[in-house]
Amino acid sequence: xxxxxxxxxxxxxxxxxxxxxxxxxxxxxxxxxxxxxxxxxxxxxxxxxxxxxxxxxxxxxxxxxxxxxxxxxxxxxxxxxxxxxxxxxxxxxxxxxxxxxxxxxxxxxxxxxxxxxxxxxxxxxxxxxxxxxxxxxxxxxxxxxxxxxxxxxxxxxxxxxxxxxxxxxxxxxxxxxxxxxxxxxxxxxxxxxxxxxxxxxxxxxxxxxxxxxxxxxxxxxxxxxxxxxxxxxxxxxxxxxxxxxxxxxxxxxxxxxxxxxxxxxxxxxxxxxxxxxxxxxxxxxxxxxxxxxxxxxxxxxxxxxxxxxxxxxxxxxxxxxxxxxxxxxxxxxxxxxxxxxxxxxxxxxxxxxxxxxxxxxxxxxxxxxxxxxxxxxxxxxxxxxxxxxxxxxxxxxxxxxxxxxxxxxxxxxxxxxxxxxxxxxxxxxxxxxxxxxxxxxxxxxxxxxxxxxxxxxxxxxxxxxxxxxxxxxxxxxxxxxxxxxxxxxxxxxxxxxxxxxxxxxxxxxxxxxxxxxxxxxxxxxxxxxxxxxxxxx
Amino acid sequence: xxxxxxxxxxxxxxxxxxxxxxxxxxxxxxxxxxxxxxxxxxxxxxxxxxxxxxxxxxxxxxxxxxxxxxxxxxxxxxxxxxxxxxxxxxxxxxxxxxxxxxxxxxxxxxxxxxxxxxxxxxxxxxxxxxxxxxxxxxxxxxxxxxxxxxxxxxxxxxxxxxxxxxxxxxxxxxxxxxxxxxxxxxxxxxxxxxxxxxxxxxxxxxxxxxxxxxxxxxxxxxxxxxxxxxxxxxxxxxxxxxxxxxxxxxxxxxxxxxxxxxxxxxxxxxxxxxxxxxxxxxxxxxxxxxxxxxxxxxxxxxxxxxxxxxxxxxxxxxxxxxxxxxxxxxxxx
Numbered sequence: 001x002x003x004x005x006x007x008x009x010x011x012x013x014x015x016x017x018x019x020x021x022x023x024x025x026x027x028x029x030x031x032x033x034x035x036x037x038x039x040x041x042x043x044x045x046x047x048x049x050x051x052x053x054x055x056x057x058x059x060x061x062x063x064x065x066x067x068x069x070x071x072x073x074x075x076x077x078x079x080x081x082x083x084x085x086x087x088x089x090x091x092x093x094x095x096x097x098x099x100x101x102x103x104x105x106x107x108x109x110x111x112x113x114x115x116x117x118x119x120x121x122x123x124x125x126x127x128x129x130x131x132x133x134x135x136x137x138x139x140x141x142x143x144x145x146x147x148x149x150x151x152x153x154x155x156x157x158x159x160x161x162x163x164x165x166x167x168x169x170x171x172x173x174x175x176x177x178x179x180x181x182x183x184x185x186x187x188x189x190x191x192x193x194x195x196x197x198x199x200x201x202x203x204x205x206x207x208x209x210x211x212x213x214x215x216x217x218x219x220x221x222x223x224x225x226x227x228x229x230x231x232x233x234x235x236x237x238x239x240x241x242x243x244x245x246x247x248x249x250x251x252x253x254x255x256x257x258x259x260x261x262x263x264x265x266x267x268x269x270x271x272x273x274x275x276x277x278x279x280x281x282x283x284x285x286x287x288x289x290x291x292x293x294x295x296x297x298x299x300x301x302x303x304x305x306x307x308x309x310x311x312x313x314x315x316x317x318x319x320x321x322x323x324x325x326x327x328x329x330x331x332x333x334x335x336x337x338x339x340x341x342x343x344x345x346x347x348x349x350x351x352x353x354x355x356x357x358x359x360x361x362x363x364x365x366x367x368x369x370x371x372x373x374x375x376x377x378x379x380x381x382x383x384x385x386x387x388x389x390x391x392x393x394x395x396x397x398x399x400x401x402x403x404x405x406x407x408x409x410x411x412x413x414x415x416x417x418x419x420x421x422x423x424x425x426x427x428x429x430x431x432x433x434x435x436x437x438x439x440x441x442x443x444x445x446x447x448x449x450x451x452x453x454x455x456x457x458x459x460x461x462x463x464x465x466x467x468x469x470x471x472x473x474x475x476x477x478x479x480x481x482x483x484x485x486x487x488x489x490x491x492x493x494x495x496x497x498x499x500x501x502x503x504x505x506x507x508x509x510x511x512x513x514x515x516x517x518x519x520x521x522x523x524x525x526x527x528x529x530x531x532x533x534x535x536x537x
Numbered sequence: 538x539x540x541x542x543x544x545x546x547x548x549x550x551x552x553x554x555x556x557x558x559x560x561x562x563x564x565x566x567x568x569x570x571x572x573x574x575x576x577x578x579x580x581x582x583x584x585x586x587x588x589x590x591x592x593x594x595x596x597x598x599x600x601x602x603x604x605x606x607x608x609x610x611x612x613x614x615x616x617x618x619x620x621x622x623x624x625x626x627x628x629x630x631x632x633x634x635x636x637x638x639x640x641x642x643x644x645x646x647x648x649x650x651x652x653x654x655x656x657x658x659x660x661x662x663x664x665x666x667x668x669x670x671x672x673x674x675x676x677x678x679x680x681x682x683x684x685x686x687x688x689x690x691x692x693x694x695x696x697x698x699x700x701x702x703x704x705x706x707x708x709x710x711x712x713x714x715x716x717x718x719x720x721x722x723x724x725x726x727x728x729x730x731x732x733x734x735x736x737x738x739x740x741x742x743x744x745x746x747x748x749x750x751x752x753x754x755x756x757x758x759x760x761x762x763x764x765x766x767x768x769x770x771x772x773x774x775x776x777x778x779x780x781x782x783x784x785x786x787x788x789x790x791x792x793x794x795x796x797x798x799x800x801x802x803x804x805x806x807x808x809x810x811x812x813x814x815x816x817x818x819x820x821x822x823x824x825x826x827x828x829x830x831x832x833x834x835x836x837x838x839x840x841x842x843x844x845x846x847x848x849x850x851x852x853x854x855x856x857x858x859x860x861x862x863x864x865x866x867x868x869x870x
Contacts, residue, residue, distance in 0.1 A: 043720050048828065051586060052634050060589035132600065134593035188604055194634045209633055209640060210820035212720055233720040237818040238828075239695075245702045245714040246818075251721075284591075412580025412833045415588050432591050443592060451595050455588040 036518060036534040041231040044254040044530070045243050049210065049236045052193040056128055056175035061284075064172050064527040065256045066234055069215055070111075071198035072529075073171025074102055074121070077283060077522045081339065081435065083166070087116070087176055087199065088154075097161030097478035104152045108222045110178045111197045111204070121154040122146035123179035128187050129168075139168045139439060161478030167436030172283070172524040201227040201531035210236060221531070228518070228534035240264075247274060247511055253535075256526050259511035262323045262385055268511050275516075278325070278509045280525025285334045285433035285440065286506040288326070290393070291460040293424050294499060298362060298373070302498065307358035308426075309348035309501045311400045312393065316350075318504055321389045326504040331491040332441045334433055334505045342488035346495045355400045364401075372401040375425035379406065381414035382429075389428060420453045422461065430506055431456050435523060437487050438474055445494055446471045462499035549858070560850050567846045568622065568839070572615055575835050581607055582632060582833045605631050618839070627840035632832045637840035640825060645807070645844070647717060648814070648821035652806040654737060655744035660799060662745070663752020664788070670753065671760035672783055682753060689750030698743040698816040705739060712738050715818035740817040744810060748802070755798055759791035766790075792863060800856025804849030808841070 046065060052058040055067035074088040083091075088102040108116035125146055129136035142162045147155040158165075168174050176199070181192055196204050201223065202215035213234040217227055235252060237243045244260040246252040247268070259276075260268055269276045290312065292299035299305060314328035329335075331345045364372040379390035387408055394404040407424070409417060417423050434440035443449040443456065447463035470490045477483040494502070510526055512519065517536045520528040583601040587593035602608045606617070621628055627637035666686070670679045706714035713719070713736050724732045763769060764787055772782050809823025822841065829838040860867045 041721050049633075051589070051632050058586070059591070060586075061591075132597070134587060134590040134597045137596060138594050186604075188600075208820070209635060209643060210824060211717060211818075235716060235720060235818065236820075237715060238824065239815045239818070241699050242702065242715050242816055242818055245699075245707055246716075249706045249710065249714045251714055251716070409579075410831055411588060412578065412585050412831070414580075415584045416579040420584075440592070453584070454593055454595050454598055455584060456592045 036228045037536060038228045038534065039230050040535040041233060042229050042254055042516070042530065042533065042535065043233045043235060043252045044256065045237050045246060045252045045259070046213075046234045046256075047236065047238055047240075047243065047258060053196045053204065053207065053213070054175065054177065054193045055172070056124065056177055057132060057187055057193055059134060059173075061257050061527065066213055066215075067175065067196070067198075068172055068200070068527055068529045069202040069232060069531070070196050070200040070204055071171060071175040071177070072108075072200050073174055073176065074104075074169045075171075076528075077170055077435070077524055079522050081282070081337070081523055083169070086171060087121075088169075097163070098158045100156040100158070100165070102154045102156070104154060105222055106152045108199050109220060110180075110199055111218065112178075112181075114178065114180055115151075116176075116178075116199050117151035118146075118148040118154040119151070120176050120179045122148050123183060124176045125156070125174070128177055128182070129174050132187055133174070135439065136168075136174070139164055160476055162475075163478065163480060163483055164436050164438040164475070167434060167439055170283075170435075170524060171529075172527045201529050202232055205231075212236070223531065227529075227531035229530060232530055244268065247513070250513065253513040253516055254530070254533075255511045257508070257510070258383075259509065262325060265323060265325065265509065273514050274511060275514050276509050276511050277519065277521070277525075278507045279521045280510060280519075280523070280528070281508040282334070282336050283435050283523035284508070284527070285337065285435070286430045286508060287329060287332060287334060287433045287440075287502065288389075288430040288504040288506050289329075289332070289428065289444070289500045289502050291427040291429070291500040293422060293426065293459075294461045295422060296425055298364060299425070301362045303358045303362040304364065304373075305498045305501075306348060307355040307362070307400060308397070308402075309498060310351045310355035310358070311402075312396055312501060312503065313350040314503050317389065317392055321385065321392050322504065322506070325507040325509065327507070329502040329505045332433070332444065332494045332502050333437055333487070333491055336505075337433070337435070340437055340484060340487045342491040345491055348498075348501070352399055359400060359402075366401045370401055371403045374403045374405070376405045376407050377426045377428065378414065378418055378424045379408065379427075380429035381409055381411045386428065386430075393426075393428065415455045418459055419455050419457060422452075422459065424459075427459055428503070429456075429459075437490065441490070442471045442474065444500065445490065460499040462497070464493075464497055464499075467493050467497065553854075556854055560854075563850065564843070564846060568619075568843060571839055571842050572618060573611075575838060576611065578833065580833055581605075582835070583607060585832050586632070622843075627843065628836040630829075630834055630837040630840075632829075632834040633837065637837050640837065641822070641840055641844050644809075644820060644822045644825050647819065648809040648823065649807060650733075651737065651740055651744070651813070651819060651821060652809070655741045655748060656799070656802065656806055658741060658745045659748030659752055660795070663749045664756050664795065666749065666753040667756020668760060668783060668788055670757040671764065671787075672779075674757075674761065679757075683757075686750035686753040689746050690754070692746070694743060694747055694810070694812045695816050697746050698740070698813055701739045701743055702816070712736075714739075715816070717819060740813050740819055743816075744813050751798070752795065755795055756788075756791060759794050760787050763787045763790045789863075793860065796856060796859055796863060800852055800859070803855075804845075804852035807848045807852075808845040 046062045048062060050060055050063035050066060052063060053067055055064040072087045074086060075083045076086045078084045088104055090103045091100060093100050104118055110116060130140045130143060142158040142160050143156060144159050145157040178197055181197060182190055194207060201218055201221050203218045205214040205216045207213045215232045217230050237246055240261045243255060244264050247255060265276055268274050292305055294300060318326040318328060333340050335341050359372055366372045377390055377393055380386040390406045394406055397404050418427050432440045444458055445462055445467050446458060447468050449458035450461060451457040470486050470493060474483055474486045477486060515535055516533055518532040518534050520532050522528060582605055583598050586601060587598055606614060630637050630640055633640055666682045670682045673679050702714045705712045717733060717736050719732050769786055772786050809821045811823040811827040814821040814824040826841040
């Protein structure tokens with residue numbers, strides 16, 4: 001007879017034995033209960049090298065990954081997409097939605113010893129974010145003034161309600177910069193952008209171009225006890241296979257972005273020393289889609305667009321080209337952004353017969369050679385995976401008698417051809433949906449977002465009064481419930497009018513050593529500060 | 538022997554002066570062609586940086602172009618650039634937030650270290666292997682070395698590099714997989730030198746693997762040609778032992794094509810190896826230029842090309858002088 005106690009003792013003993021060899025335990029198992037260890041150097045890997053280290057000025061994925069350690073924002077996201085305090089301790093919005101008041105921490109100093117105050121907030125929002133941030137002038141378009149009644153209160157005044165700004169106050173998007181060091185200079189060319197002074201958990205030490213960026217623990221950080229690491233070194237490794245090798249040899253412990261090729265993920269996952277983490281990208285929210293150039297025939301015909309949507313097997317695309325690290329998208333907003341996602345959207349199932357019938361109805365009959373339409377396609381130049389997806393589109397569309405010529409370019413040429421010359425029949429890419437559809441989604445559908453020469457804008461050329469009306473309501477509606485209803489309506493129209501086929505919710509991933517604990521899993525986790533991370537055992 | 542290696546001084550100086558005068562228009566032509574050709578590539582730095590940002594507004598793009606000086610007419614941009622160049626100012630790299638000259642000067646020594654080491658290794662081993670091959674022509678050492686050099690010649694550099702990483706770094710854990718120094722700990726003094734040396738082993742071997750093959754084949758064929766010549770037969774008839782004949786008579790006379798090759802390669806080598814520097818994350822010139830191309834960082838690319846063409850011209854000049862040193866029959870004019 002076995003008593004429950006015996007089993008318990010046994011399992012506890014097994015557990016203790018396991019804890020002795022804690023290296024073998026996954027990080028998640030150890031995290032529970034164990035106190036964070038302090039000290040040590042973390043080597044992280046970046047690709048490509050950022051242009052500057054102040055992401056509030058030269059924002060790019062690698063710039064944010066470094067910069068979030070040096071600077072803070074007013075708020076941060078927690079794992080449930082809720083805002084939590086950072087430089088601001090609390091905030092409130094006026095009843096009419098045009099005034100937002102932030103109360104700030106009073107115990108924060110810049111890395112040069114100067115106290116942080118509301119003047120820094122006012123300067124950063126008005127002079128930096130609104131003027132020189134690539135999308136700040138759009139997001140904060142209605143911000144007219146920032147009052148600073150005292151050093152620890154910042155009052156933001158808007159000309160009309162702007163709920164979208166709540167998706168941009170986090171430190172990975174809008175950073176607070178030191179007014180005393182930037183005022184009177186051109187922020188974009190300030191030499192401090194290469195040797196930044198922030199309020200963040202780590203202090204900038206050195207940047208050896210092409211090789212390394214070194215940060216050291218900020219002993220005066222306001223979040224007491226943090227950070228745990230003494231040093232963080234970012235290495236630049238351009239070759240994906242070499243990045244994988246650096247991780248496998250233990251020369252690097254953390255790769256926040258684009259760590260290894262999709263084809264290597266399974267191998268890295270299988271290693272007990274390494275972790276592949278897919279959480280932490282719900283904020284940037286990469287959405288993959290297939291655009292039609294509506295300036296060209298026959299894409300003005302909705303039946304042709306519907307036929308293409310039926311001909312693309314999104315499940316197969318996710319499983320083959322993207323190795324299962326993607327899932328079919330139901331619309332332009334990712335399903336995990338539950339506050340915005342509409343659940344009952346019109347869908348286009350994979351159905352070759354239906355697709356062919358639609359093309360026949362549109363008058364595109366098959367010729368003697370089985371071809372009914374010859375078009376070209378430009379896949380995104382942001383990585384090999386998207387070129388491979390182009391091969392998939394070519395094969396899939398051949399089945400409905402559409403002959404596709406692929407046009408692959410390097411990145412600058414791609415941007416020029418697609419977003420300036422609009423010289424394509426079809427085009428596939430991913431855009432970040434960002435935490436608010438007004439930032440990431442509307443730019444694909446709004447007629448005002450047809451901006452010649454601007455990357456990641458409305459490339460299909462869709463200009464639909466009904467869609468425009470909904471988008472403009474979303475921009476000015478102060479009531480969250482009404483606004484969310486409009487956002488759902490936008491998704492429905494996007495699926496019905498179909499200027500582009502929403503293909504996949506891409507899954508980005510980080511790879512790191514199993515010895516690391518405290519990795520931030522919040523929606524921007526992949527870009528978040530390493531202040532919560534410690535090296536266990 | 539010592540007398541044969543002397544060059545008449547006055548003539549050398551005159552020769553050098555003449556060559557320098559020739560060099561100036563050459564470099565000028567290179568700069569002008571580069572300036573206009575590079576602008577034929579579609580897309581510019583503003584578009585690339587807006588692309589990296591994830592999204593942008595037209596106002597932001599206009600601001601970037603203004604900052605980069607891309608909003609001015611091409612002719613104005615050209616005269617501004619030439620004006621800077623005459624003051625030896627290579628301009629500013631906006632993608633790297635750093636003056637171009639500073640970028641080049643921090644990268645060039647890293648590349649020189651890597652490239653000169655592998656060139657020295659390749660020339661030494663290549664000449665040795667080539668001499669052995671020629672001496673035992675048609676027998677097994679020749680067969681083994683020929684097979685080796687064919688493989689070295691035909692194997693893609695990046696593959697050699699990756700395989701060395703897999704074997705010596707990932708599997709055996711003997712050597713670091715990439716980078717130039719250990720970033721976990723800070724080394725000082727002799728330990729720092731040793732650390733860099735350790736990081737050099739794999740990239741130097743990968744590069745040398747390719748170049749050894751070239752020098753082996755070159756030495757072998759040059760020596761075989763010289764072996765047939767009359768003076769070698771005479772030396773043999775005089776009863777000189779085979780080894781001194783091979784070294785003093787055959788090899789020395791076979792050195793000229795090797796010097797030509799080394800001189801040619803020296804100039805290009807110092808511009809870096811894109812492949813090896815990328816695979817081994819070595820912060821050198823090759824990667825700098827490569828990234829500049831894809832980021833349309835024209836200022837940086839112009840600077841790198843200017844610097845590289847300068848190196849090629851200087852090393853060609855040096856090669857000519859070495860010819861005269863090695864072969865008294867060749868005169869500098």
